[in-house]
Amino acid sequence: MTSSLLSDANRRLERALKYVHISEDASERLKFPKASLKVSIPVRMDDGSLRVFEGYRVRYDDTRGPTKGGIRFHPNVTMDEVQSLAFWMTFKCAAVNLPFGGAKGGITLNPKALSKFELERLSRGYVDAIADFIGPDIDIPAPDVYTNPMIMGWMMDQYSIIRRQLSPAVITGKPIGMGGSQGRNTATGVGAFQVLVAMMRKFDKAPAATTVAVQGFGNAGSVVARLLFDAGYQVVAVSDSHGGVYCDRGLDIPSLQQFKASTRNLQAVYCEGTVCNLVDGHETITNDELLTLNVDVLIPAALENQITAANAPQIQAKYIFEVANGPITSAGDRILEDKGVYVFPDILVNAGGVTVSYFEWVQNRSGLYWSEAEVGDRLQTKMVAEAEKIWSVSHNLAIPMRTAAYVHALERLEEAHSARGTRDYYVS
Ligand code: GLU
Numbered sequence: 001m002t003s004s005l006l007s008d009a010n011r012r013l014e015r016a017l018k019y020v021h022i023s024e025d026a027s028e029r030l031k032f033p034k035a036s037l038k039v040s041i042p043v044r045m046d047d048g049s050l051r052v053f054e055g056y057r058v059r060y061d062d063t064r065g066p067t068k069g070g071i072r073f074h075p076n077v078t079m080d081e082v083q084s085l086a087f088w089m090t091f092k093c094a095a096v097n098l099p100f101g102g103a104k105g106g107i108t109l110n111p112k113a114l115s116k117f118e119l120e121r122l123s124r125g126y127v128d129a130i131a132d133f134i135g136p137d138i139d140i141p142a143p144d145v146y147t148n149p150m151i152m153g154w155m156m157d158q159y160s161i162i163r164r165q166l167s168p169a170v171i172t173g174k175p176i177g178m179g180g181s182q183g184r185n186t187a188t189g190v191g192a193f194q195v196l197v198a199m200m201r202k203f204d205k206a207p208a209a210t211t212v213a214v215q216g217f218g219n220a221g222s223v224v225a226r227l228l229f230d231a232g233y234q235v236v237a238v239s240d241s242h243g244g245v246y247c248d249r250g251l252d253i254p255s256l257q258q259f260k261a262s263t264r265n266l267q268a269v270y271c272e273g274t275v276c277n278l279v280d281g282h283e284t285i286t287n288d289e290l291l292t293l294n295v296d297v298l299i300p301a302a303l304e305n306q307i308t309a310a311n312a313p314q315i316q317a318k319y320i321f322e323v324a325n326g327p328i329t330s331a332g333d334r335i336l337e338d339k340g341v342y343v344f345p346d347i348l349v350n351a352g353g354v355t356v357s358y359f360e361w362v363q364n365r366s367g368l369y370w371s372e373a374e375v376g377d378r379l380q381t382k383m384v385a386e387a388e389k390i391w392s393v394s395h396n397l398a399i400p401m402r403t404a405a406y407v408h409a410l411e412r413l414e415e416a417h418s419a420r421g422t423r424d425y426y427v428s
Pocket of ligand 1: 068069070071140141142143144145172325350351353354355357
């Protein structure tokens, strides 16, 4: 029997519970999502037909604040996936100390098959369907896989129409012209880079002597690859959903970014005429091959469940930084741990996105807008400080970084749960 994503996610919680004193009340409540909404979204298609899409929004836990989390447009979106992603958001927000709980949303579709008009009608229809479930003090969505600032803008606009008042703080990741924050679009990649640099210092390995493979060349993966390239790391492999490219002397990431932007596809980058020259001596590889390359650092920045019990034994990287949400299953984790691989977990590494979302929400509510430098400095301070705290927990308790991140987050969640009164308070 294949276990659900949510029960796999809960296994991480159970493991962390062995290392931290949490009231039974908190641990019991954290096993279940607070509220799960499933909606049908009828959309008038360009050819005149009507199509109904299935959408979800899950609010997992709001003990620390309004719930927060992105909306994904992907063919594999299911209630189980959305609940797991909402679970991760709960721990992510606590791990980096944002005053938010966790949520997630999604619509099951292939967004590449829809026209821009259809996408706009779908985005507005989704907000019509979930409007009573979200709000600036209730639940604040944001972008995730295959959603972008434009879509966030349509959604904010639709919510404002429903409420009959401009409500920029209902959603983050908006275009700058609609109340978005400087630096939000690159924040996940920037935050991951900041954590990576701080953590790799501990291993005394110079950037020029560090080889890196990045799976996923989207909003997060391409930004991390570019920052690592600029900082002198040897980025030897990158891939997107069509496949990857490998060059043992290191890839020219700025050129790859430029061509990916113009062709929308890495395959074209290395297969069409002169462009191949940009990565002279390159090899094309599959996503599976990329994961098992002999590199120092592996960065899964695509989707969940990429490293499992099936391929974990073949992983050669010594350090893994999870930029995607949930790229390693708990069974994969155990194998990597036995091999002595350092895994830096998603709830820390990719928390830069939601951190700048928090900054955006604060700016929308205060009406005072920050410069890109101010956003970058605040992000750096938070990411490095929380990474260092989790590193200390990991060392003090001799546990892997993932378990340490959960322990760190659980301490904050427990504080919020116990402040409301737990069994110990009422019966002792
Ligand atoms: N989708 C992003 C994540 O998984 C960002 C969420 C947000 O900004 O609220 O962390």
